[in-house]
Amino acid sequence: MFLINCPYCGERDQSEFVSGGEAHIARPKQPTELNDDQWAEYLFMRKNIKGVQFERWNHAHGCRKWFNVARDTSNDKIEKIYKMGEQPPKL
Amino acid sequence: MSKNLRINNKQFVDETRKLSFVFNGKKLYGYKGDTLASALLSNDIHLVGRSFKYHRPRGIMTSGSEEPNAILQIGNDDALTEPNVRATEIELYDGLICNSQNCWPSVNFDIGGINNFLSPLLPAGFYYKTFMWPASFWEKYEYFIRKSAGLGKSPTKQDPDMYDHRYMHCDILIVGGGVSGLVAAKIASDDNKKVLLLEDKELLGGSLIYDDNDISKIDNQKSNEWLKKLIDNIKNDKNIIIKTRTSLAAYHNYNFLLARQNLTDHLSVNDRNNKIRQRLYKIRAKKVIISTGAIERPQVFHNNDRPGIMLASAVKKYIDYYGVRCGLENVIFTNNDSAYETALSLHKSGTKLNAIIDIRDNSSSEIVNKVKSLGIQIYWNHTVINTKGYKRINKITIMKLNDKGNDVVGKKIELNCDCLAISGGWTPMVHLFTQSGGKLRFDNKDNIFVPDKTNLDQLSIGSAKGDFELDDVLKNSIKDTKKFLNIENSNFDKIDVKCSKEKEKKNIWLLPSDRPLSKTKPFLDYQNDSTAKDIKLALREGFKSIEHVKRYTTTGMGTDQGKLANMHALGIVADTTNTNMGDLGTTTFRPPYTPLTFGTIVGRNVGQFFDIFRKTPMHEWHVENNAKFENVGQWKRAWYYPKDGETMHDAVQRESKAARESSGILDASTLGKIDIQGTDANEFLNRVYTNAWSKLQIGKCRYGLMLNEDGMVYDDGVTTRLGENHYLMTTTTGGAANVMSKLEDYLQTEWPELDVFLTSVTDHYATASVCGPNAKKIINKIFKDLDLSDESFPHMSFKEVKLGDINCRVMRISFTGELSYEINVEASYGKYIWEKCIEAGKEFNITPYGTETMHLLRAEKGFIIVGQDTDGTMTPVDLQMDWIISKKKYDFIGKRSLYRSDTIREDRKQLVGLLTDDPNEILEEGAQIVKDENKKPVDMLGHVTSSYFSPTLKKSIALAVLKEGKQLKGQKLLVPMIDKTIKVTVSDTIFLDKENERING
Secondary structure, X not given: OOEEEEOXXXXXXXXXXXXXXXXXXOOOOOHHHOOHHHHHHHHOOOOOOOOEXXXXXXXXXXXXXXXXXXXXXXXXXXEEEXXXXXXXXOO | OOHHHEOOOXXXXXXXXXXXXXXXXXXXXXXXXXXXXXXXXXXXXXXXXXXXXXXXXXXXXXOOOOOOOOEEEEOOOOOOOEEEEEOXXXXXXXXXXXXXXXXXXXXXXXXXXXXXXXXXXXXXXXXXXXXXXXXXXXXXXXHHHHHHXXXXXXXXOOOOOEEEEEEEEEEEEEEOOOHHHHHHHHHHHHOOXXXXXXXXXXXXXXXXXXXOOOOOEEOOEEHHHHHHHHHHHHHOOOOEEEEOOEEXXXXXXXXXXXXXXXXXXXXXXXXXXXXXXXXXXXXXXXXXXXOOOEEEOOXXXXXXXXXXXXXXXXXXXXXXXXXXXXXXXXXXEEOOOXXXXXXXXXXXXXXXXXXXXXXXXXXXXXXXXXXXXXXXXXXXXXXXXXXXXXXXXXXXXXXXXXXXXXXXXXXXXXEEOOEEEEEOOXXXXXXHHHHOOOEEEEEOOOXXXXXXXXXOOEEEOHHHOOOOOHHXXXXXXXXXXXXXXXXXXXXXXXXXXXXXXXXXXXOXXXXXXXXXXXXXXXXXXXXXXXXHXXXXXXXXXXOOOHHHHHHHHOOOOOOOOOOOOHHXXXXXXXHHHOOOHHHHOOOXXXXXXXXXXXXXXXXXXXXXXXXXXXXXXXXXXXXXXXXXXXXEOOEEEEEEOOOXXXXXXXXXXXXXXXXXXXXXXXXXXXXXXEEEEOOOHHHHHHHHEOOOOOOOXXXXXXXXXXXXXXXXXXXXXXXXXXXXXXXXXXXXOOOHHHHHHHHHHHHHHHOOOOOOEEXXXXXXXXXXXXXXXXXXXHHHHHOOOXXXXXXXXXXXXXXXXXXXXXXXXXXXOOOOOOOEEEEEXXXXXXXXXXXXXXXXXXXXXXXXXXXXXXXXXXXXXXXXXXXXXXXXXXXXXXXXXXXXXOOOOOOOOOXXXXXXXXXXXXXXXXXXXXXXXXXXXXXXXXXXXXXXXXXXXOOOOEEEEXXXXXXXXXXXXXXXXXXXXXXXXXXXXXXXXXXXXXXXXEEOOOOOOOOXXXXXX
């Protein structure tokens, strides 16, 4: 159970949040232009790395805002929290 | 109580308060302050249980949570009885009833004891090897294995006790109230930190508090007296919250910890009424100090498990703390100096100590010299090779070790002994440290794993860190705590500690015997009966990883989780495979540290508080009118309304007939409702639904289908345009929260440029849905001024009307195929409007119907229910709902996936209707559909998703998903059931009113 510092509400218990998987996968603007492989890349392919991973989190039982989290999957250490639309930090 | 076993005048036991208890049907006595174990020992009872596999007699071995043998069934009440309780941990109370486990008919005469003689036939992995073949026999084996497995009996009735949860926050959490934890607490408090101090026993002070020798001195005082003053000081310290009888169960990441406090288990049963039994603390600590101490190890030799063989530290505690002698003919068997403290305690209490056997060549420490000076016989470089006495040890045989320590030489010596105190050194309790993700380091000097690296703000001190001697414990605890807390000076900086120092060390994981290993029983895990032989067998059979060896031999898998067994198991594996123990690593320590009751884990979340349940504003009316309810998500929905003892089938037939022939009314308040506003609301709907929304006029309603990005149907519902930039979306009851989350996600992350605002209003409105040929007349009676003509108020349209002061949103929409109106009002008027409808509908026999009838009515019309007829693998094309996919829209969620190579396959499962050849035969939902029963293996073509008997059509109807279903219309197929095979024909999905004429009444 980790603590997450919601950029809108401050530090809260993990139980208030839900994880939304890998971050920075933008929905293609013109899906119909993509072939099956390209669409599948967007739809299905996700990284599963040991180390710092960029993830989407939602403060579901709070402000309901989505934001990004850079989390080390090997020890759950949160390296950085930043808002939607911001570029991933260089770590 | 046997007089010569109880030593009087011990400060921790109150001899003025005599308590009675019952063990295996016999009434016995102990004192307030006793544990059940010390009370049993004072009655000369060692034999308390039988081992798991061989049913060997086993006695009390320890004085703490590591106890493997003395686990008892407490209580004889069906609801309150508790299995697997360690006698060493339960405080004696008046009227305690306990029984031995895993023995029949009694602990003294146990039929299962025959397994001991069959043991050559029961090696490690016996069950895995034997009960594999033939595979089809497993069900028969399982019955017998389950009967012989397990130790105690679970309570059979609901737990009547109350349990509690509480959150706590602190600057410094200190786990363990021994001397190192107490010193750390004082240092932290002096620095003005908020300290939470947990101690699993009822008193603070750890093992030092009852240590009564003249060698250990702190600041020139006897160490226990110095400690008592510190404890008094800490008890009055406002910065320190002390929780005793509180054991730490789990140490999670981010310094989140769970601890369990026992509040009533030490009280007599009558004093427990209306009190909370246990409390679970959920602790967030800025910093954590682990001072959990160490556990003494046994020694591993032939027949080392007899009742009367105990840890040396336990023998000492029973004398010094409880005033109980564990035997009258004591022998100590050790490999280190700490057991000599036991020797001093035995001597001081006037208890006979026949000899000390030490595997070392000599020891020249202060404490050993003192024991030598008392004239006690010490056998240096000797080992115990065998013990005798079936239900209680009575003799031991010892021999001299050879130079290498791997064999015995010389003459056998036999010694009388009714209590053998053994010590194999000490193991730091690093469980919590590793639970928290910390990595261990192996220390070759003491053969221990000690805390090394951690990511968390935590510190291990005292013997939990590997410091065993008092000067190291105190000086290092003070130094490390100061550094951890960034403190320059403390009041302990000039502390002066004197204690005996151990100089000679020797360790042999598996002691040699005069007979071959195969003829011996050197136990490692007492509870699970695994021996050194089993470990070696596992290695011979190719198990290399310590985790595999553990599972194969079950070493360390009992309720004590290998607290005693693990180090020897690792040592023997390392010795046998010539591996360094540090390279071997340890098995994983998992929470909870000691077993928790389920009651503690769930706390108050039992019964009606197990989960929240949601009730509609009309709920009370449904209750008053005899509704049966079903759970839909968290909602309680009226399922059907049986009249005069009707069965569910009869009620549903009556309700659906009434809805088709005259009028019915459904509470539809549970449907998810999302209020959508903003200048881009229309564009937003276009993007989230498959169909087009641009042309929907104000005051009109439209059915929409929502997909996942993978093209699979996600939700459906009717959305009404209330105003220029204002819509009301409805969702399925169960999907409401997920749909809301999904839409918010898209708005915030993919389309932040859209001017759209979403508000969940599910709970804000109540909905009464009136349907049937007489619906219009009923609505007309309620809203007299409302023009209900088809021209003014056609199907799929909406009007806002007032009933007195109540704003009503009336939608003419239908899920039954009948003429139907849904009246939405603010939730507080829900019951009022419902009763108004019932009253107005009385002359038309308006019939309340529940979800079951609703399902039947919509199935007759072939309307799907998302989640029943779909399962996350169905596209709209699979559902034969191609008509709802807009061809013109450039994009919507899931559009691209509708022509992936997989979604355009012709042979996907598709939604079809099924009619049984026998119209009275009702299919079972979930039943498989096949074409040819004889071809093996049988091809499963699909399954039934919805099935009902239609009273209007007077036949059974069903919906099903079927491979290539679209092409199979008219095809005869089979639905095999356990006792018969049902013949069916594939049909259209619409069974009633294909022309859609009923919608206009």
